Amino acid sequence: MALKLYGAPMSTCTARVLVSLHEKDLDFELIPVDLFAGEHKQPPFVSKNPFGLIPVLEDGDLTLFESRAIASYVAEKFKETGTDLIRHQDLKEAALVRVWIEVESQQYNPAISPIVYQHFVAPMQGKSPDQTIIDANVEKLGRVLDIYEAKLSKSKYLAGDFYSLADLSHLPYTYYLMKTPCASLINERPRVKAWWEDISSRPAFKKVAGSMTFGGK
Structure with a gap:
């Protein structure tokens, strides 16, 4: 089925x-x-x-x-097929994947989601973006990304030198962020930028990104 x-x-x-x-x-x-x-x-x-x-x-x-x-x-x-997203054969690597999934959920997402909401969802509801909310969360996201920049100086991806569910979890919101003036948050950090360009170029994400549109944006 x-x-x-x-x-x-x-x-x-x-x-x-x-x-x-x-x-x-x-x-x-x-x-x-x-x-x-x-x-x-x-x-x-x-x-x-x-x-x-x-x-x-x-x-x-x-x-x-x-x-x-x-x-x-x-x-x-489906751990035996396709990309191993959870590093199921290495307990330590799998633990690090879970750590960075939690980081995305608890640190990254709460900062980035209000920015994306103001730029994309609010206008669809007939509202003007609230710059105060954007500015406050840009500051929060910047602090998170400073930590990412340091982490990515030590490994190619967040949990190690392998792509995982930890990286994948960041794709949707970051994709929308990159369509806003706040893309500078990514572009001004060279290691974060390289990481983003890498993970967003994967064929699996490209299959999805083409349908990710808000009102034609």
């Missing part, structure tokens, strides 16, 4: 899962969820995720939500 992913390609969380599926060269069915029509808040979808958020993955009788959990499941279940 093919995997079923409910979501929207422009969604950062859906994109995170899509990239992981492509890294594993898996067959799956993407079932679009119309966010603008509020489909994700209707009973049929809420029965899959009670929080009414995308994406949702169905694998037979198993239903999962939360994109990082889904991506980890995909990486673990």
